[in-house]
Amino acid sequence: MKSSAKNISEGRVNLNKAGCSTAEAPAANPIVIYAAKCTGCNRCVNICQVDLFLPNDVKGGPPLVMYPGECWYCGCCVVECPEEGAIELRHPLMNRVYWVEKESLRNY
Ligand code: SF4
Ligand code: SF4
Secondary structure, eight states, rough: HHOOOOOOOOTTBOOOOOOBBBOOOOOGGEEEETTTTOOOHHHHHHOOOOOEEEESSSSTTTEEOGGGGGGOOHHHHHHSSSEEEEEEEEEOOOGOOBBBBBTTTTTO
């Protein structure tokens, strides 16, 4: 068994280079949890309607992002999190739309 899969199966945190607890690279993952800020309260785990997360076996450890492809981008996990900056929702590029006002060319 590969070591990252072993870590997940044993409930250990899989930290990538950005210090995030993710099962995949951030580019492919809409949810990023910053282990340094996360207190492991699991409020995001409980609020997510598609059960995208798994609680960490280690008490106080950040949840594991197990099924990033199931995310609805509803933002409930971010709103529910009591720790500012502990969890980030990254919308797909095609959803990051800017509206440009015709007269002034201002972006919104
Ligand atoms: S944005 Fe919504 S669907 Fe996606 S992980 Fe958070 S709570 Fe779950
Ligand atoms: S709600 Fe925030 S602090 Fe609590 S486990 Fe989720 S990311 Fe960590």
